[in-house]
Amino acid sequence: MKLLKVDSVEETKRKIDHYFEGIYLEEEYIDIAEALDRIAAEDLYAQLEVPEFSRATVDGYAITAKDSYGASESLPTFLQIIGKVEMGETAAHKVTPGKAIYVPTGGMLPQGADAMVMIEYVESLDDETIAVYKAVAPGEGVIQKGEDIQKGEQILSKGRRLKPQDIGMLAAVGIYQIKVFRKPRVFVISTGDELVHPKEEIKPGQIRDINTYTLSAMALNGGAVLAGQVIVKDDFLRLQDIVKNAIAKSDVVVISGGSSVGAKDVTAQVIDSLGEPGVFIHGVAVKPGKPTIIGRVDRTAVFGLPGHPVSAMVIYKVFVDYILQKLQQFNEVQEIVIQGICDANIHASPGKETYQMVQLEKRDDKYIVKPIYGKSGAISLMAEAHGYIKIHGNQEGIHKGEKVEVILL
Amino acid sequence: MKLLKVDSVEETKRKIDHYFEGIYLEEEYIDIAEALDRIAAEDLYAQLEVPEFSRATVDGYAITAKDSYGASESLPTFLQIIGKVEMGETAAHKVTPGKAIYVPTGGMLPQGADAMVMIEYVESLDDETIAVYKAVAPGEGVIQKGEDIQKGEQILSKGRRLKPQDIGMLAAVGIYQIKVFRKPRVFVISTGDELVHPKEEIKPGQIRDINTYTLSAMALNGGAVLAGQVIVKDDFLRLQDIVKNAIAKSDVVVISGGSSVGAKDVTAQVIDSLGEPGVFIHGVAVKPGKPTIIGRVDRTAVFGLPGHPVSAMVIYKVFVDYILQKLQQFNEVQEIVIQGICDANIHASPGKETYQMVQLEKRDDKYIVKPIYGKSGAISLMAEAHGYIKIHGNQEGIHKGEKVEVILL
Incomplete structure (x- = not known):
């Protein structure tokens, strides 16, 4: 022995x-639709920009911002409508000074335009003319090409457990297969x-x-x-x-x-x-x-x-x-814990790391942490616990009122 | 419209x-082995006790506690060994005053015994005789019949999401099929x-x-x-x-x-x-x-x-x-949140409940909560966030240094 x-x-x-x-x-390649909770086996970088073109973030008219300078409720600017952008298509025309093109939210900003004026600040006078009642700055109402994700930007680290939003990021940059650990x-x-x-x-x-x-x-x-x-x-x-x-x-x-x-x-x-x-x-x-x-x-x-x-x-x-x-080379080191106030003295065994099962109770914006006990082997103890606290071997125990960190079960 | x-x-x-x-x-009945994370569709009560018999929690001898009273290192009590309990079996003999039966951890306590004396406090003098060097109280070294779970005790509430320990509780009381919501x-x-x-x-x-x-x-x-x-x-x-x-x-x-x-x-x-x-x-x-x-x-x-x-x-x-x-009638109302200190002023929209994405950083035993921003529609924002904070419609915003609660994503 x-x-x-x-x-x-x-x-x-x-x-x-x-x-x-x-x-x-x-490692294995899988479809991103199957990748929830899997661990990435590679660092991934965007091979393209998101968005891939400047897009309207409001419903309204694409204009050159300069045209709107000085415009107000009492003194509108008048612009000529030269077209409409359809969702998923490019504009047939270019915006030049004095002109405007209608673009819905998410639509592609036409060439020449550098801002969107929201429909709420526009009045249609006839089929060809709008009055703009508000000045807009360049870039207003627009998400620029590459503003969300830049080409070459790291979008995922090896060792990350994939969440729904990570899968969304991958879809956004056109990555549909990903290398994960089996x-x-x-x-x-x-x-x-x-x-x-x-x-x-x-x-x-x-x-x-x-x-x-x-x-x-x-x-x-x-x-x-x-x-x-x-x-x-x-x-x-x-x-x-x-x-x-x-x-x-x-x-x-x-x-x-x-x-x-x-x-x-x-x-x-x-x-x-x-x-x-x-x-x-x-x-x-x-x-x-x-x-x-x-x-x-x-x-x-x-x-x-x-x-x-x-x-x-x-x-x-x-x-x-x-x-x-x-x-799986999981690399998320930050373990999220719940901080609370211990409700009772807890004895620990010197020289041993003690895991004490606890319940959490929220009281006056604070978490109260209550140790729960049961004889060795009692399964009911575990079912009642919200988590546990660690008491290190060099600590004698925890005093009532002391701040503790709870690891959730 | x-x-x-x-x-x-x-x-x-x-x-x-x-x-x-x-x-x-x-509702549907499923095997408990398949029940992880499913929502219970019934309250469940134990139809039996756990443990179903008093068990030793230490390796040692089952005795009548009274026999050990007064025993010490210098003045041991001598008892006669009359048998050994095998795991998973009942004792062939009954413990009476002056007698002892060996029981391993988890073994069934023989009739007549009311305590266990640990092997560490016992010396075998010959095949039939032990010296006991420590007094034990009734119940010591024993988990009593029904001490973990009592007959009729509620072991699960309708609406609970089943965790590994709940499944263990069900197995312990012999319930292998459970009604859950599909x-x-x-x-x-x-x-x-x-x-x-x-x-x-x-x-x-x-x-x-x-x-x-x-x-x-x-x-x-x-x-x-x-x-x-x-x-x-x-x-x-x-x-x-x-x-x-x-x-x-x-x-x-x-x-x-x-x-x-x-x-x-x-x-x-x-x-x-x-x-x-x-x-x-x-x-x-x-x-x-x-x-x-x-x-x-x-x-x-x-x-x-x-x-x-x-x-x-x-x-x-x-x-x-x-x-x-x-x-699914999920009834766990307590949402566990992370409490931290806000790192920056956050503006809110009066009259609207605002969900602000944040990152968490642990610093000096406290969580620092950092709001992160991106233009509407930016998916990268979500991938970087650890969670979000809620700002109620009647709040004007949050000040730097204010205590906030983060709901994890």
Whole structure:
């Protein structure tokens, strides 16, 4: 049996960085319509300008701004209408001093014109003549060629998770295929002699498996696909067989359960038996989740998570998500947190990073953060929580009234 | 032509409530493994206790707590080992005074025992005898039957969006099928003579369609399925034909574009021509997005959104999402916002609710909120924004240094 060496959360992440250096998922080209929430695998630059021509932003007349100078309600300027721009078409004529062309919102500004006067400030005197009652400056009522996006401008960074507006940007510059990382494949295994598959009959002493449900849902939530789900007894050969198959099929294998000392050894031994470099984390200074095991077999990450549903979810969020993001070079470092005032004293375990589940309540424009407790393994705790706060190993705890940051679940 | 009556955001929501009263999506039973992000269509109560038997939360010996009273490092208590509990099985023996049974973490507490003494405080003297070096109180090291979830306890409310931990709760109480609202079907239509379908050749004066991409992605993001996507010219009969087909296939039809006065009339006329009650919102006092149209034909909501990509996205988020949630009786009223300090003065339009796009920057433990600007229709603005702030119609604007709340995009 290896010596149990417990790493801090930061050390654990550094080791993950080291053991997974240069290991990324393959890239693939997909249609932007399928790209929501995928991670971009390339920097992208605009190959054209947006808009590609100067456009009216109001309904009205394209004119030379100079013609309107001095115009007012009492002293209008009179201009000759020489045409109308149809949406999606170019103007047949050029605007010259004394002339005006009607352009609807979004229509192309005719050559020679440098401003739009809104229809509200214009009176049609006859089919050919308008009175303009307001002076407009050059550029008014117009979005200039390239004003939104310039040619050569970076429109997307590698590692960005694509939002609807990013997809809109790509469509705007005529990019309809994008290189992304393929979706990571996650295989979820629950171990334990006491676990019963959902639809089976349950006997005294047995419990229903929760972790394959929660961890699979977390994988889907993070944009992964499920490579498989298995419940298995605490048996070395059986587990070895299943994990071997899982490694061949997936990028991340998550084994939860077997939280007793002996069973944990089995998980670590199975991982080590299947390939190099094997287990590199034997326990993390974190609460909950201390007996966490992390290893790598070939290019696949293999996790041994605690069996308690809450601990397993916390460790998944802290470390499994971290690797899933690394595999796709996810680069959005700014994690948005909710700031609030802690409602009670919270005790922490010195030397351990503690994750305390909390509820949020808005009161007088402030968020009140209430720690919630439940015995180890209580799933109801997690369902009631809005998020959690991190208490670092060198903090003794948090005092009532202290400002805290909540990471949403 | 109807008189243009502009409603406030609150009035608009009240009218939506009124016109969609009692209109909900059908319910369906699905496997909990498929239920992530779906909206529960029933309140659910536990039909059993969790755990269903008292379980050890530590590795050690099940004893009667009284036997340990007075035990200490210098004065241990000696107990007789009468057995071992296997995971997933019941104990063969009962614990009586003077006796102890080994139980691993998660194992069933034997009858007669009321506490666990951790293995760390026990010394095995021979195969049959242990020395206990610590006193334990009744209940120590044990999670009691029903301590996590009690029989009859509500475990889920109708209208809740299911998270991984909710699915875990359901699995824990043996519920594997759940009644949810079916996914809403959204049909996205972009109108405009200037719009070109993604892969077509573009001519001067034409622009690439953005809104079908952004609005479809927003629909998917919100858990809807796409019933269809069409780009159509500003033509009454053609649009009428497409909208009629869309209404038959979907719960919400989103028509964007045609932002000029005449084209807006076409959208409203088309909606009114297809059934009752027709258009009930002609314009909203909101910036951006004033020319918004909302109607209902039979049970389907039909939106006329502005053609500008940013305006269309804002109105989608404010009103389309609102209806999609209503149709599923979504009841999570607490919208989590980010609180920060505004970095600049922001002007607002009196009488209109203004949505100002912003970026967030964390500085000295505070979020700094920076308004970002772009001309109407600039898609790049949206891609750079982290979220937006709402400025109410009766506010004149926001001053630099003022506390604001950011709704994340």
